[in-house]
């Protein structure tokens with residue numbers, strides 16, 4: 534099969550296979566997959582397919598985000614980890630010297646994150662908690678290089694601001710997946726995105742990019758912001 538692999542950010546690759554382009558990460562646990570994702574062997578290395586319709590971070594990469602704070606060796610607080618579909622790829626990217634704290638307030642998916650992902654990956658720590666209450670997990674999470682949020686809540690930008698003020702290093706990055714319908718179903722998505730950007734900026738974050746995630750995720754955008 535004709536195939537070629539291009540590294541677009543450190544440890545994030547595009548695999549071109551028979552005319553299709555797939556986003557992939559190098560599997561830290563060869564032979565083990567997490568949510569039925571296909572794997573591919575290139576030069577005896579196993580890569581896991583990262584589907585942009587199932588991960589807003591993957592969608593932002595496919596839509597051409599210009600900077601990627603999730604990189605080898607980084608520390609990441611991930612809010613809205615669910616059962617770890619995206620967290621598993623973040624773990625691949627960070628590698629053994631990085632770490633991701635994956636937080637969710639829903640016990641069932643968090644249990645899957647623990648049993649099906651963190652058990653096999655030493656760089657993943659699940660936390661059962663409410664992202665509105667950073668004080669409650671402040672003893673578990675150090676200052677991090679990046680705060681990532683995919684919580685689909687009306688106050689999603691405030692949640693990022695609050696967590697950034699507790700946990701983000703100076704010069705660190707915040708990423709917010711904005712779900713327009715979680716904020717206001719009647720407002721135009723673009724107006725919701727602008728309002729969420731204002732909340733981030735009012736909280737001292739400098740928004741560097743805003744990327745609409747359609748067609749991978751309808752009425753979603755990713756905001757990329759730098760701490761002051």
Ligand SMILES: C[S@@+](CC[C@H](N)C(=O)[O-])C[C@H]1O[C@@H](n2cnc3c(N)ncnc32)[C@H](O)[C@@H]1O
Pocket residue numbers: 587588589612613614615616617618619620636637638639642662663664665683684685686
């Ligand atoms: C869209 S799903 C996340 C999917 C996940 N990011 C992925 O790509 O695999 C949103 C998650 O946010 C969680 N969530 C919503 N509000 C939250 C809050 N205040 N604190 C913690 N988790 C929250 C939900 O329980 C749900 O699992």
